[in-house]
Amino acid sequence: MSSSSYAHLTGNDESSFHTHLAGKEITQNRNWMENLPHDVVVAIMQKVGTIDILNNIQNVCVSWRKICQDPALWKSIDMHHFGDLLDRDVLVEMTKHAIDRSCGQLIDINLVYFGNDDLLKYITDRKNQLRRLRIVMCRDITDEGLSEASENLSSIEELHIYLGDISLLKYITHVGLYNVGCNCPVLKSLTFNQQGAMMESYEHDFDPNTEALAISRTMPQLRHLSLFGNHMTDIGLQAILDACPSLESLDLRKCFKINLSGELGRRCSFIKTLKLPNDSTNDYDFDYQGYEFYYSYDDDDYS
Template identity: 50%
Template sequence: MSNNRGFNLWASDLDKMCRRAVDRSCGNLVDINIQHKCTDDLLKYITDSSKGIKRLQLDNCFNITNEGLSEVASKLPLLEELEISNSLLSHEPALQVVGASCPRLKSFKFNHRWRYSWDWRESNDDALAIAATMHDLHHLQLRGNKLTNDGLQAILDGCPHLESLDLRECFHLKLGGELGRCAERIKKLQLPHEPISKDES
């Protein structure tokens, strides 16, 4: 019981510290990185207070919901880089709304930990959402995604400006034939079985 109380106090302190930092920025916040304890309410507070955010990183923020991210996406018109790692977010509606609301988005990282996933079924939902709405991406990282060759082809067709593509731990992909030639187009291509270092995980 004492451990849980201590954890809750720690999370509450982090929330207060983040809000104070946002307040002190006086609306000039450009780059923010939040780990573990971001909530829909905190994300809304940040985006209500800061209209010029260009880079947003959410790492292990399991309390962010699809509805919460969708609600704030329209408040991020200048967003250029977005990283969402190890979350419960899905393709619908969050990724479509982000893509439609953030026309300047150039870098998107949407990562999962394959080795901890309870559901390994194939799914191209994320890939199709990205392909349909994020046409100006230059850098895409989809580590641990469940996309198949069809999803990858949709991304290559829908995102013609891609310069780097990270597909590590995307084990449903079979990169042969025409898809095997995507290395000729992508300057930096990282394949499913390439290792992920401890610093990156």
């Protein structure tokens, strides 16, 4: 990491006196937040996002820098990165620095478009209270890394994994899910969403139910499950319904290999919040349409 990048990261860069908060420029001589209660200021800064806090907010003035040292500010770390703004190695170091500042109070972390097994290990090796982990299209986080990390995630309640194109589908599979289920007994909410190609188009021995079966065998306590774009058949869905009687929400959008016209459909109808294969994706977190060109199938495959 360059010295200038590290200066921004550690708050030692005295040259930065301007930043942006909610789209408005804040300058050093407008410290209106100094009159607010400390916990209110922390809540406001948390809305900005971790990257802006480390790169900008902490450099506005001495009082803001002091607030940015408070572990309470780092209970939730949002590393929402759009893929082309900062070097991935810099982002990893920034995340580690934010984790260190949490001083064991970390509850929620969001990694978007970057991250690797080493970073996951860094997160879970620290004594913290992590209850929510969100991994979005992080191609360098693998089954091996997730499995090892899960051994130190006994308190986690929510795990959200979003996979993108076909190159990502090979990194986190049923193996990682199975180990998570074995090691995380209080996990209540799981997202395992896929937006890429149908793997059987490329692998003749592909079993579409491996992930569903891993979930059914190790996560009976689930209350919320999202399997957007999953390849499972009726066999996988039935296994989940049999094993997870406490499900309150189930997202099956783009799961085109299941048939909900019979008994499976009747059983699913009792789930409080149910999203069906052909339901709208307008409220989905990412642009699903951008991945449809990967698909290769005939309409008869889903009849």
